[in-house]
Amino acid sequence: MAKQIRVQSELVPAYAVIRLSGFLNIFAEEEIEGEVNRLLELHCPLLLLDFSQVEHIDSAGITILVGVAAKVGDAQARLGAYGLSPHYQKIFHMVGLDDYIAVGEERESLLARLQSSD
Amino acid sequence: MAILMAQPAASSLEERWGTVELVLPGDIELEAVAVQAAGAVAAQAGFPPERVEDVKTAVGEAFINAVEHGNRGRADRQVTLRFHRQGNTLRVDVFDCGKGFDLNRLEAPHLRPKIEGRESRRGWGLFLMRHLADHLEVSRCTSGGSCVSLTIVSRPSSLDR
Numbered sequence: 533m534a535k536q537i538r539v540q541s542e543l544v545p546a547y548a549v550i551r552l553s554g555f556l557n558i559f560a561e562e563e564i565e566g567e568v569n570r571l572l573e574l575h576c577p578l579l580l581l582d583f584s585q586v587e588h589i590d591s592a593g594i595t596i597l598v599g600v601a602a603k604v605g606d607a608q609a610r611l612g613a614y615g616l617s618p619h620y621q622k623i624f625h626m627v628g629l630d631d632y633i634a635v636g637e638e639r640e641s642l643l644a645r646l647q648s649s650d
Numbered sequence: 651m652a653i654l655m656a657q658p659a660a661s662s663l664e665e666r667w668g669t670v671e672l673v674l675p676g677d678i679e680l681e682a683v684a685v686q687a688a689g690a691v692a693a694q695a696g697f698p699p700e701r702v703e704d705v706k707t708a709v710g711e712a713f714i715n716a717v718e719h720g721n722r723g724r725a726d727r728q729v730t731l732r733f734h735r736q737g738n739t740l741r742v743d744v745f746d747c748g749k750g751f752d753l754n755r756l757e758a759p760h761l762r763p764k765i766e767g768r769e770s771r772r773g774w775g776l777f778l779m780r781h782l783a784d785h786l787e788v789s790r791c792t793s794g795g796s797c798v799s800l801t802i803v804s805r806p807s808s809l810d811r
Contacts, residue, residue, distance in 0.1 A: 555682060588685055590710050591774035598764050598771045605765065619703035626781055627774065628761040 538585075539563045543571065547578035547643065553585030556593030568600050572607045578646060579604055580639065584615030594627055601632040610634070614642045667694075670733045674713075676721035676746070684713035684731060688742065691733045695740055697804040704782040705740065705802055711775040712744040712798045720746025720796060738804040743797050750788045750796030
C-alpha cells in the first residue's frame with residue numbers, strides 16, 4: 533500500500549489553510565488540486581499550505597506544487613507555505629518555488645507578513 | 651516482496667556492511683520503501699541529518715525513474731538498489747530493465763515556463779538527483795538493463811551547522 537497524502541482544510545474569511553500530511557507524490561495530485569480548486573471557487577484570496585506533517589516530497593509532488601502555484605496566480609490569489617523542514621526549504625529554493633510561494637517558519641508570522649504586504 | 655541483504659560480518663563497521671542490497675518489484679507504490687531504506691542506510695553510515703535527507707530524496711527519484719522509464723511501469727520487472735559504503739562516501743546503484751539514457755541530452759528544467767503553462771510541469775526528478783548527489787552517472791549493464799549511480803559524500807551541509 534502506497535503512502536498517501538491526507539488533505540484537510542480550514543477556511544476563515546481572509547484565508548484558508550490546507551493541511552497536508554504523509555507523502556506528497558503522484559497519488560496526491562487529485563486530492564490537492566481538488567481542494568485548491570474548491571477554495572479558489574469560493575474566492576479565497578490567500579491559501580496557506582501547512583507542511584508540518586509532510587513526510588516526503590518527490591518530483592511528482594514538486595510538479596503538483598508548480599500546478600498549484602500557477603492556478604493560484606491565475607486566480608490572482610496568493611499562496612504561502614509553512615512547516616517545511618530545512619531540507620524542503622532548500623529544495624523549494626533550488627527549484628525556484630519560493631519565488632511563487634511565500635515561505636515562512638510558522639503560520640502566524642507568515643500570515644502577519646502576507647497580510648502586512650496588502 | 652523485498653530482499654535486504656548485508657555482506658557477512660567483519661571487524662569494522664565499514665567492513666561489516668560494505669554493501670547492502672534491496673530488490674523491489676518495479677511498483678511506484680513502493681517508493682516509500684526505497685526512500686526509507688535509503689534513509690536508514692545513510693543514517694547508519696553516520697551521515698549528518700541533512701545529508702540523510704539528500705540521500706532519501708535522490709534515491710527516491712532514482713527509484714521512480716527506474717520504475718517509470720527503465721521498466722516502463724511494469725511491476726513484474728524488478729528494481730535493485732545496491733548501497734556501497736566506502737569511507738565517508740555512499741554510492742547507490744539503482745538497476746532497472748531499461749536501456750538507460752544520455753544525461754547530456756537532458757536539459758535542466760526552468761520553472762517560469764512551467765508556471766506559465768508553456769511546457770510540461772514535470773521533469774524534476776533528474777534535476778533533484780543532480781543537485782543532491784555529488785556525482786551522477788548512467789551506464790548500460792553487460793547482462794542487460796541499465797544502472798543509475800549516485801555518489802553522495804557525507805559532509806555537514808550548511809543546514810547541519
